[in-house]
Amino acid sequence: MTEDERELLVERREFAADGVLALALRHPLGEPLPAWEPGAHIDLVLGRGLERQYSLCGDPADRGTWRIAVLREPAGRGGSARVHDALGPGDRVRVRGPRNHFALRPAPRYRFIAGGIGITPLLPMLAAAEAAGAQWTLLYGGRTRAGMAFTGELARYGDRVTLAPQDETGLLDLGPVLDALPAGTLVYCCGPGPLLDAVEARCPAGALHLERFRPTERRGGADGGFEVVLARSGRTLTVRPGVSVLDAVRASGTEVLYSCAEGTCGTCETDVLEGTPDHRDSVLTDAERDAGATMLICVSRCRGRRLVLDL
Template sequence: MSSPSSVSAGFEVTVRQLRWEADGVLSLQLQKAAGGPLPPWEPGAHVDLVLPTGIQRQYSLCGPLGERSHYRLGVRRERASRGGSEYVHAFLRPGQRLYLKGPRSNFAFQPAASYVFVAGGIGITPILPMIRQAESWGRPWHLLYAGHTAASMPFLDELRTYGSRVSLHPADTVGRIPLASYFAQVKPGVKVYACGPAPLLAALEEAVGHWPPDTLHVERFKARPQGSAEEDKPVEVVCRASGKTVTVPAGRSVLDAVEDAGIPVPASCRSGLCGSCETAVLDGVPDHRDEILSADERAANDRMFVCVSRARTPRLVLDL
């Protein structure tokens, strides 16, 4: 078990229940080891699960809205993964203690006149609380849910209670979601929330390309490929809070360079997805390479995620 000192801002939880939700998908119920309510959360939030091996992975909260006696996570077994999901499936048992960090959200659910949700496989997990929130607000919504097979699609029993508002698209029997035809006509006031594998999200982005710019909100499993490190140039990073100046060479991240200089930075995914390394920009222009900020947020240039983002200017001044 990792020690509390090695898990910044974390707290200990106990595995309350493990349950099969689909082929290769387990749900975990986690409760606070010390008792009492867990921190509040909103739809779209995720937590960092710190395993006894030291592996730290992000999972979306997918339990009932407002539920604080326990958190529910959904974990698909990925045998080609870096070990997180494999450990959960092979070794986790009820009563085991783990550390948790969060919750936090880079996938905030915004009010709208109506919603379309698009999910692929385990990407349904952040969408479930959004559906419940839309229900509680009395807003119209529809879900397009894809998977390889129906047996591989988690939480189907919960979703079937919504009837025709849920369209299931197991590829082996129904085929792919007809995104181009579904989104051919622009519908004012609609927001689209999506999570799933890269090909699904790429097809969705193309399908809604003629919709208003703020229509689509996505959360990705993996960061999109970045440009070659050969294109990067060294950048001088002034760390205002610590009084140090660090030169970040091409091919290295700002995060790695400042850590080597003895400046601690909270970090988890190191791929521009989780948001834990968010840092205020005091001067200079970042080269944003994360999967979190919107176009307007990037244009503000007042914060960056130092695990992946670099600089468009030779010098950056950061609140580190």
């Protein structure tokens, strides 16, 4: 196992909504788990090539337990089915992380928007905003009320939470939430791609923070070959057209952490020492892409002929 990987015990499981399974994980010997902040996720290493990312949705102050929630996706690639069907109290699972590319930044006001299982990273954010005395509201949509997770926990926040099941109210009405945002308001959104696209289209620049479950289509420059220098070993690799930097690095025998290989989880984020990345991920902010200090080597390439990476 890598230094940020550990084997945890499933302490309990319960359904948070129709088709949504919540798992509580702890260290087998009761040791404290690594600290985390709202927005963080972990990777479950499920075997048979299955690795999936799930947001931590419990209490960051609880160092003894991590909670995740997993939506069963019948049309998925098998990860959610394995969690639902094979993990129960007493079972052990390899876990990597936590990592956070969706951190809650300080602000006087927040607008939170969740679609379906996208409520999970927002739950600890609501508690943090509440503890900080910030003004906030949550608009939470789902296909049906029965399929919307953690609505019981959300009830304690009263009318600051608006539940909008699609079969009762139709598509989310974003206008009242996003139009005429007061200065200093930050918007945090997580959910399916169409919701994120709609929010992104009408949200003021600089106000929006979102997390995607699926990669966006980001096309950069040409897909030609280029050189990558691994600074720690001094090796120079040729990344051929159609081959990712990640695959070229791994083929050279260099160990590097990765998980989704789609540019959505951030596991393979690598420091760039020289050169200009051609960013094609769904994780970094526009400011981070402009800075060019890091890149996700599973999908991003090079704007030029040479990159030097901290590997």
